Amino acid sequence: MxxxxxxxKLLAPIRSYEGVVRVIRAGAxxxxxxxxxxxxxxxxxxxxxxxxxxxxxxxxxVTKYAHSHDIPVILTLNEPFFTEAxxxxxxxxxxxxxxxxxxxxxxxxLGVLSMLKSMQVNVPLYASTYMVSxxxxxxxxxxxxxxxxxVIERQLSTFEIKEIVEHSKIDVEVFVHGGGCSxxxxxxxxxxxxxxNMRRAWxxxxxxxxxxxxxxxxxxxxDEENTVEDIPVMDASLWCSLCKxxxxxxxxxxxxKIAGRCLSEEYQENTTKIYREFIDLITQDRMLLFNDxxxxxxxxxFPLPPxxxxxxxxxxxEKRCYYSPxxxxxxxxxxxxxxxxxxxxxxAVLRE
Amino acid sequence: xKFSVQTDNLKMLNEATSSDCDKVRFGSEFCxxxxxxxxxxxxxxxxxxxxxxxxxYITPRVPEKSLKVVEDHLKFLDGNGxxxxxxxxxxxxxxxxxxxxxxxxxxxxxxxxxxxxxxxxEELSVAFSDLAQGQEIFNQTNLNYLPTIQxxxxxxxxxxxxxxxxxxxxxFNYIVRSGLQVSxxxxxxxxxxxxxxxxxxYLGEDDPENCSRPCDTKAFxxxxxxxxxxxxxxxxxxxxxxxxxQTEIETLNKIGVKDIVISINTIMKTGERNKxxxxxxxxxx
Numbered sequence: 176m177x178x179x180x181x182x183x184k185l186l187a188p189i190r191s192y193e194g195v196v197r198v199i200r201a202g203a204x205x206x207x208x209x210x211x212x213x214x215x216x217x218x219x220x221x222x223x224x225x226x227x228x229x230x231x232x233x234x235x236x237v238t239k240y241a242h243s244h245d246i247p248v249i250l251t252l253n254e255p256f257f258t259e260a261x262x263x264x265x266x267x268x269x270x271x272x273x274x275x276x277x278x279x280x281x282x283x284x285l286g287v288l289s290m291l292k293s294m295q296v297n298v299p300l301y302a303s304t305y306m307v308s309x310x311x312x313x314x315x316x317x318x319x320x321x322x323x324x325x326v327i328e329r330q331l332s333t334f335e336i337k338e339i340v341e342h343s344k345i346d347v348e349v350f351v352h353g354g355g356c357s358x359x360x361x362x363x364x365x366x367x368x369x370x371x372n373m374r375r376a377w378x379x380x381x382x383x384x385x386x387x388x389x390x391x392x393x394x395x396x397x398d399e400e401n402t403v404e405d406i407p408v409m410d411a412s413l414w415c416s417l418c419k420x421x422x423x424x425x426x427x428x429x430x431x432k433i434a435g436r437c438l439s440e441e442y443q444e445n446t447t448k449i450y451r452e453f454i455d456l457i458t459q460d461r462m463l464l465f466n467d468x469x470x471x472x473x474x475x476x477f478p479l480p481p482x483x484x485x486x487x488x489x490x491x492x493e494k495r496c497y498y499s500p501x502x503x504x505x506x507x508x509x510x511x512x513x514x515x516x517x518x519x520x521x522x523a524v525l526r527e
Numbered sequence: 528x529k530f531s532v533q534t535d536n537l538k539m540l541n542e543a544t545s546s547d548c549d550k551v552r553f554g555s556e557f558c559x560x561x562x563x564x565x566x567x568x569x570x571x572x573x574x575x576x577x578x579x580x581x582x583x584y585i586t587p588r589v590p591e592k593s594l595k596v597v598e599d600h601l602k603f604l605d606g607n608g609x610x611x612x613x614x615x616x617x618x619x620x621x622x623x624x625x626x627x628x629x630x631x632x633x634x635x636x637x638x639x640x641x642x643x644x645x646x647x648x649e650e651l652s653v654a655f656s657d658l659a660q661g662q663e664i665f666n667q668t669n670l671n672y673l674p675t676i677q678x679x680x681x682x683x684x685x686x687x688x689x690x691x692x693x694x695x696x697x698x699f700n701y702i703v704r705s706g707l708q709v710s711x712x713x714x715x716x717x718x719x720x721x722x723x724x725x726x727x728x729y730l731g732e733d734d735p736e737n738c739s740r741p742c743d744t745k746a747f748x749x750x751x752x753x754x755x756x757x758x759x760x761x762x763x764x765x766x767x768x769x770x771x772x773q774t775e776i777e778t779l780n781k782i783g784v785k786d787i788v789i790s791i792n793t794i795m796k797t798g799e800r801n802k803x804x805x806x807x808x809x810x811x812x
Contacts, residue, residue: 258671289674312618330722338591362720364643370650376753392749504728
């Protein structure tokens with residue numbers, strides 16, 4: 176290779192003890208999780224209980240297992256919102272998690288940061304995508320206020336990522352797989368609340384990704400009569416960056432992060448395993464094999480939840496690559512015959 | 528009550544400066560590709576001061592490439608005295624450390640208000656085990672925490688922008704009492720903001736650098752049938768709409784919110800001085 180590729184750490188999502196065991200076996204370098212025990216009441220707006228470890232005892236098992244393999248556990252506290260009314264409960268929650276040995280905290284709000292600093296927590300603090308960092312001045316601001324790592328915005332190009340990393344004083348992490356948001360996380364209020372109406376709206380969406388920014392809208396120009404029906408105008412999708420790993424490695428980021436705290440342990444394990452294999456091929460400079468494997472994996476089963484679609488049909492055909500051109504609009508392209516068939520006859524596929 | 532009129536368009540500036548407003552906000556609030564050139568900023572600044580209105584420069588979230596443009600704008604404003612700047616990016620706040628004379632206000636993208644969510648009570652009730660308590664927190668902002676306000680004040684921030692959500696008004700009082708000036712936007716509440724512009728994609732624009740700026744003339748109504756909601760799409764932002772009432776204006780006055788921002792846009796059809804004046808008159812009545 177002509178240009179040196181920095182090999183970032185692979186960060187995997189977990190939501191259970193089973194998950195931590197599986198992703199560490201699959202090759203994760205770090206794991207991240209939320210904890211949502213029965214007694215924790217405070218508001219959730221983006222994710223619910225099934226996306227988190229469900230007790231402090233379970234967290235204790237998770238950290239012990241992870242530490243026995245020298246793997247750090249990052250606690251996510253990354254809602255972009257925090258008020259006085261939430262302070263006492265949040266402080267207790269943090270104390271409990273620190274007692275169980277978490278190694279770092281991911282923060283999405285300056286109020287939470289202030290609270291953690293006043294508590295004098297003795298673990299590193301990382302800035303979440305909710306801080307919407309898309310330039311090096313923002314990263315350097317985060318460094319100044321006490322963060323030692325930042326997860327940057329998804330809606331960037333690899334060129335922009337490289338520029339940001341080159342001028343930043345702290346480590347930068349990027350998402351590489353999963354997620355689906357088409358709006359900036361820190362500026363989106365389309366909360367994932369599973370009400371009966373939301374269920375009905377989601378049932379009208381074809382494909383595997385169900386999310387508010389995948390909802391179908393009837394669109395008309397303001398003051399015009401003509402309406403175009405059922406357009407997923409916000410165009411959310413699952414994203415992949417397997418092919419882009421070498422390019423992303425060259426940007427100098429320190430972490431490749433897989434999204435999917437709300438998904439099954441099987442998904443968490445399989446995704447981690449595949450990314451580990453491809454990162455290792457880059458580390459070993461086996462790029463010919465890397466390219467062959469990419470072609471192979473596109474056609475094989477890949478855990479795109481919760482369907483049985485493979486990567487080719489799920490991401491590649493629609494060119495759903497992370498850090499792609501910003502105005503690309505695959506929702507206007509007709510789906511392939513096989514994707515359409517699977518979407519229409521999902522019940523038959525799932526029954527097999 | 529003071530009134531600010533906001534525009535990102537030099538062509539519309541004349542309507543703003545010749546209206547009965549007290550202040551003019553110039554610049555792009557949401558889209559970095561609509562950042563004005565330095566020349567446009569200088570022209571807007573001069574034109575506004577000629578009409579003896581206060582000039583406020585507003586900036587969006589800023590990608591790496593546009594940092595230099597914003598930096599030049601801030602240098603220009605700093606060189607012309609103690610001007611006001613509204614920021615929507617922590618990176619811009621970092622640059623502003625070099626310009627202590629400028630008065631900083633944080634924009635709507637740095638003030639988190641869950642109540643911007645367009646879902647109905649029925650949907651929200653799913654999230655709260657105790658609806659009343661949940662609702663109370665839901666209607667607050669991320670500035671309803673004193674350490675956050677103190678943190679911002681340490682960085683020389685003097686004010687904050689919020690949206691016209693009557694259920695949240697009482698919570699604005701806390702912000703005012705804590706020493707930040709609050710400006711409130713009329714009508715359009717941003718519910719989802721993207722950099723990967725929904726309008727551009729829908730209309731087939733494929734290069735942000737050469738975007739034809741359809742958002743200067745076109746806006747769209749979005750209806751979601753199953754959820755029973757109606758949104759508006761203007762450029763890279765989806766909004767929900769509220770209409771102010773006289774009682775609400777009185778409430779705002781009582782709690783110390785004394786600055787109303789009216790955006791010039793194609794949804795509210797606020798692009799003519801007569802309409803702006805009629806609106807200001809109605810709100811002042």
